[in-house]
Each structure stands twice: as C-alpha cells, then as structure tokens.
Amino acid sequence: MKIVTQVKLLPTPGQASALEATLRTVNDAACWVSAVALDRGVPREYELRKHTYAELKARGLGAQAAQHVIKKTCDAYTALRANARAGNLGRPGSRRRVKAESKPIVFRRDAAQPYDDRCLSWQLDARTVSIWTTAGRLKGIPFACSTEALRTLREHRRGESDLVERGGAFYLVATCDVPEAPVNEEPAGFIGVDLGIVNIATTSTGYRAAGRGLNRHRKRQLDLRRKLQAKGTKSAKRLLKKRSRKERRHAANENHLIAKTIVSTAERTGSGIALEDLTGIRSRVRLRKDQRQPLHSWSFHQLASFVEYKARRAGVPLVYVDPAHTSQQCSQCHHIDRRNRRSQSAFACRACGVMMNADHNASRNIACKGEAAWIAGRESRVPATPLAGGSDAGGRATASRALPASPVACGRVKLTAQSVTEA
Structure with a gap:
C-alpha cells in the first residue's frame, strides 16, 4: 500500500532562494513543453522528448530534471483526457470542454516537482537531504518531521519524492510502500458507519462524532473571507492568503481523528467496518440555496478514504454498501417507511414502535448490510458432493x-x- 510522508525543509536564506528559483525554472519549462505537446498533437513521452529535451538542457535543467518535466507534462495531459472521458469537463462540444482541450495546460510557478534518487538523497541519521537545484547540488539541508514519520521513511520509502512550496516554506513529500496487515477473514461482526453533516460519523457501537464544532469553524471562516474580500485592501488580501487552506487543514485533522477512532475500535473488537457508498450524492440531491454550502463543504469522501487506508494498514475488513433506505428502515423489525424518520435526529418505527436516534438506527442497518455483503463475497468452502x-x-x-x-x-x-x- 502506497502512502506519502511529508517532511519540512529548513534551508538557509540562500538555499531557500535556490529552491524557489528551481521551482520557477522547471515549471516555466513545463509550460513551454505543454505548448509544444499541444502543437504536436500531444505525442507520447518518447516522441515528445525528441522535440524538447535539447531545449530543456539549454535552459539549465539537468538530465533527470528534464526527463521529469517531460513526464510531468505527459501525465497532466493523460489526466485531462481521463477527465474528458469521465464527463468531468462536460459533454463533447461544450464550451468548458472545448476551452480545456484547445489550450495548453499551464503549471503554477510553485507547482510540485518530482525528484528521484539520482537528484535527491536522504541522510536519515543526520536528518538532512542533498537535492539538485539550478544553482548546483545543495547538500546538508536539514528537515523536520515526527519520530513516526522518520521511521516510516527509514523502513518503507520507495520511488520519487515531490518538492513543494507552500506559504514560503518548502516540503518534501516522499512515497512510502507500506505492507498491508493480513485481513481478518472471520470478523466478529461489522461496525456500521453512518456519515452526515450534523453528525460527521455515527457508528453502530454508539460512537458519535458531532459536526457542531466543525460546522461552526466553517461558518466563521466563510464570514471572515466575505469580509476580507469585500474590503479589498492589500492588507486584507495578505490576510486572505495567510489564512488560505486553514479550513481544509482543520477538516482533514478532524477526519483523521474520527477515522483513527473507528478503525481502533474495529481492531480492538475484531470487527469489520461497513461504509456507505455515497458516490454521486451531490448530483442526486436537490437542496435550497442555504443548504448548498454545507453540502459542498461535506468531506465524506476524504473521511471514507482515511478509514479505508487505516483499515488496510490494521488488517480490518472493510466493505461499501448501498445506502438506500438505511434512514427509513427500522433496525429492529426491518419495516421501511418514509414516515419512520420523524426529523433529522428522531426515528420512530410505525410498525413496532421502537424509538431511537435516527443516525444510530441507520448505522445499525449499515452494519447488517455490511455483514451480509461480506458473507456473500467470500468464496464457498463447501466440498463437492x-x-x-x-x-x-x-x-x-x-x-x-x-x-x-x-x-x-x-x-x-x-x-x-x-x-x-x-x-
């Protein structure tokens, strides 16, 4: 299983200037390669190399850096074609799709640049790196990370690392190939997880992650952005830039904590995890205008991906189930009725009369569906008769x-x- 580990570089002012100039140079070169690729009909990487490699070397790029710039450009066009095929850019002939396919891809001046082991070496004991730049090889740049991240780098680092600049600071994002734990083929049961906005996650074991704090934080950040954007002064724009991505980092941290709690509970009890498959939910539902911002800020996919990779590392079985009728079905008698869901938080079965929290009832239904899906998905061990x-x-x-x-x-x-x- 591939995961990424991030470390923060601590360069001197001179080293920071060299790293910044390197990113500007390679991304300007990538924009030029992108224009050549579009003009040539986006050829394959080997063919594109014939038209661009000599010029990239003339611009001061090393051999490996030039190869990575060409590959990065080809990968960007591959992603563009995949998005077009998936319909993410609209229908064929639409204005948005024509605009995307008729213009060369442009790379930001601070976009990430991949490095392999030929142009980047790690000295993990000394906590330093040696990295190629347009000003020459910079040796002994210290980096900072946690003890757990350092152990992951030492034991599992494989492949490329990306140099990233964010807010004037430089980071290296390394790819690590971590072995997966053997999956428990005989779970004691399944923990159903109901995802929502009012309650971020509710499990069938009784754990509930309330979304009140996160929603309040998002509302406060939204109001502040509106005020600063309306003000429009230079200091307001500086503050907007300083606070950028703060809401995203806060939400990601909350999702990590919730995912860790769910997976730890499943690992401790020998259970599996059942999640709702909410793919395409934003396009299926119709909401009032005041409900659109909470829905589109809902990071259910990120939370599910965190639970999934943590479960794979811990060897916890995980299945995705169809969420249909899980909020309307009684987890006691399995009676389905729209009127069972009296409000956002109240569930009252009109058949057996049981009353409970609506999210907890849905999580129990998801747990039952997960167990049925796991049993159905296992290979039959019945001997031939x-x-x-x-x-x-x-x-x-x-x-x-x-x-x-x-x-x-x-x-x-x-x-x-x-x-x-x-x-």
Whole structure:
C-alpha cells in the first residue's frame, strides 16, 4: 500500500532562494513543453522528448530534471483526457470542454516537482537531504518531521519524492510502500458507519462524532473571507492568503481523528467496518440555496478514504454498501417507511414502535448490510458432493465437478458463485 510522508525543509536564506528559483525554472519549462505537446498533437513521452529535451538542457535543467518535466507534462495531459472521458469537463462540444482541450495546460510557478534518487538523497541519521537545484547540488539541508514519520521513511520509502512550496516554506513529500496487515477473514461482526453533516460519523457501537464544532469553524471562516474580500485592501488580501487552506487543514485533522477512532475500535473488537457508498450524492440531491454550502463543504469522501487506508494498514475488513433506505428502515423489525424518520435526529418505527436516534438506527442497518455483503463475497468452502448412485465405466463412484467461480460485481464487493454439482 502506497502512502506519502511529508517532511519540512529548513534551508538557509540562500538555499531557500535556490529552491524557489528551481521551482520557477522547471515549471516555466513545463509550460513551454505543454505548448509544444499541444502543437504536436500531444505525442507520447518518447516522441515528445525528441522535440524538447535539447531545449530543456539549454535552459539549465539537468538530465533527470528534464526527463521529469517531460513526464510531468505527459501525465497532466493523460489526466485531462481521463477527465474528458469521465464527463468531468462536460459533454463533447461544450464550451468548458472545448476551452480545456484547445489550450495548453499551464503549471503554477510553485507547482510540485518530482525528484528521484539520482537528484535527491536522504541522510536519515543526520536528518538532512542533498537535492539538485539550478544553482548546483545543495547538500546538508536539514528537515523536520515526527519520530513516526522518520521511521516510516527509514523502513518503507520507495520511488520519487515531490518538492513543494507552500506559504514560503518548502516540503518534501516522499512515497512510502507500506505492507498491508493480513485481513481478518472471520470478523466478529461489522461496525456500521453512518456519515452526515450534523453528525460527521455515527457508528453502530454508539460512537458519535458531532459536526457542531466543525460546522461552526466553517461558518466563521466563510464570514471572515466575505469580509476580507469585500474590503479589498492589500492588507486584507495578505490576510486572505495567510489564512488560505486553514479550513481544509482543520477538516482533514478532524477526519483523521474520527477515522483513527473507528478503525481502533474495529481492531480492538475484531470487527469489520461497513461504509456507505455515497458516490454521486451531490448530483442526486436537490437542496435550497442555504443548504448548498454545507453540502459542498461535506468531506465524506476524504473521511471514507482515511478509514479505508487505516483499515488496510490494521488488517480490518472493510466493505461499501448501498445506502438506500438505511434512514427509513427500522433496525429492529426491518419495516421501511418514509414516515419512520420523524426529523433529522428522531426515528420512530410505525410498525413496532421502537424509538431511537435516527443516525444510530441507520448505522445499525449499515452494519447488517455490511455483514451480509461480506458473507456473500467470500468464496464457498463447501466440498463437492458425490453423485448419488453414480459410477463411471469402471464401476467407480463419480464425484461431482465444481464449476469455476465467476466473480460478479456487487457495488464494491465481489460475489463468488458457490460450487454447484452437475446433474
């Protein structure tokens, strides 16, 4: 499993100037390569190298840096084509899609630049790095990170690292290949997780992560941005730039804490985790204008991805289930009725009369669906049964022959057909 580990570089003023100039140079070169690629019909990387490599070397880029600039440009066009095929840029011929496909891709001057082991070396004991720049090789640049991050780098770092500049500070984001723990094939049960806005996550075990604090933080950040944007002065713009990404960092930190709590509980109890598959929910629902901002600020996908990768590291089984009717179905008698959901927080079954918190009821339904999906997705271990009274030409009893299993996709869970006997 590939994860990333981030460290902060602590360069001197002269080293910081060299790193900044390097990022500006390689990204300006990437913009030029992008224009050449579009003019040539976006050829493959090897073909594009013939038209750009000599010029990149003339601009002061090293051999490996030039190769990475060309590859970065090709990857950007690959992502553009993938987005077009997926319909993320609109229909063919739409104004947005034509604009995206008719102009060369432009790279920000502080965009990340990949480095491999030929142009970046780590001295983990000394906590320093040696990195290539347009001003030459810079050696002994110290970096800061946690003890856990340092151990991950020492044991699992593989592949490239990206040099990133954010707010005047420089970071290295290293790729680490961490082995996954063996998955518990016989979980004691499943913990259902209901995701929402009022309550960020509610589990069938009773844990509830209230979204009141996070929603209040987002509202405060939104009001402040509106005031600063209306003011429009230089100091207001400086403050806007300083506070940029603050809300995103705060939400990511909250999601990390919630995901860690859920996975730790599942690991401790030997249970699996069942999550809702909420793909496309923003395009399916229709809301009032005052409800749109909370919905589009809802980071359910990030929380689900955090739970997923933490579960894979811990060896906890995880399945995605269809969320249909989980808020309307009674977790006691399984009666489904729209009127069961009396309000955002209240659930009252009109069949059996049970009353409970609506999110807790939904999480219990998700847990039941997760357990059913896990059982259905496991391969059958039933041995083949011999035919009654059957014999071959030599008089020996014949055993039935199991048909090969054929996986059938069911959401994100693969169902395997059970072995059947021939008549």
